[in-house]
Amino acid sequence: MQPFRVLIVDDHTHAREGIREILEEYKDFIIVGEAKNGLEAFQLTKELMPDVILMDINMPVMNGMEATKRIKLQFPFVKIVIITVSDDITDLFDALKNGAQGYLLKNIQSETWIEHLKAFALDEVPMSKEIALQILKEFPQNQTKKDKNIPLSNRELEVLQLVAKGLSNRTISDSLYLSEHTVKSHLKNILSKLHLENRVQLTSYAYKQGLMDFE
Structure with missing residues (x-):
């Protein structure tokens, strides 16, 4: 490398x-x-x-x-x-x-x-709980604008949700029985499809689209 x-x-x-x-x-x-x-x-x-x-x-x-x-x-x-x-x-x-x-x-x-x-x-750093909480404070659930057609496959949605929970690539690979290389590939595709830059923006997107629970 x-x-x-x-x-x-x-x-x-x-x-x-x-x-x-x-x-x-x-x-x-x-x-x-x-x-x-x-x-x-x-x-x-x-x-x-x-x-x-x-x-x-x-x-x-x-x-x-x-x-x-x-x-x-x-x-x-x-x-x-x-x-x-x-x-x-x-x-x-x-x-x-x-x-x-x-x-x-x-x-x-x-x-x-x-x-x-x-x-x-x-691109292997998981989301911290503090950042996730800050994202939640950014918007009330009833003010989110949801896309009707999310351009992700079911597997990509699974990866997105686990990223939003703050899991590392290694933990995601263990959870979904995938290689880390495959997880990284999914993550790259998700960022590209959603026109986002990092895990912070992915987490924000997941909450805005109602893909995560507000607790």
Whole structure:
């Protein structure tokens, strides 16, 4: 497998250096560029086409939220992972709604950090209960707009519901007696058919369409 091409975005020099030191220890990642703000990140994304962007939230010129939104609109295939010292669920949820794959806290151990980053790059991170609850708060059940014809097969609907419950690809494969490769293939097809970017948006869709129970 080719290493993931990474763009680091943070307005603090020491923070970028720290991230670079962590990544350089692992062959799974190669750093292709660094940016000091969201605008630079957007411009470098066009030039470098990274696989993954590590994006800080609070930056001058253009913050990480706006940069994430702009990049995902133009380059939906680029994975964006928010890096932050805060686990404020509201900020993180806003970033995820704008298309980010997930978030990493800056103060966790480097081994765990890399483990999680690799999972984000491979689309293997399950939904957290906190994010699922935040999705539920977004809309009352009686205000949802349901599609009459959901363009998914029965198996894809099963996978979607299990994703919305917060299950990992491995757990889904065990539950449905499928290989992880097949689960990933279903997940890719579901995202494509529904024109969605990540598990957060899939979970939101599942609740809006009445495919999950409101508890």
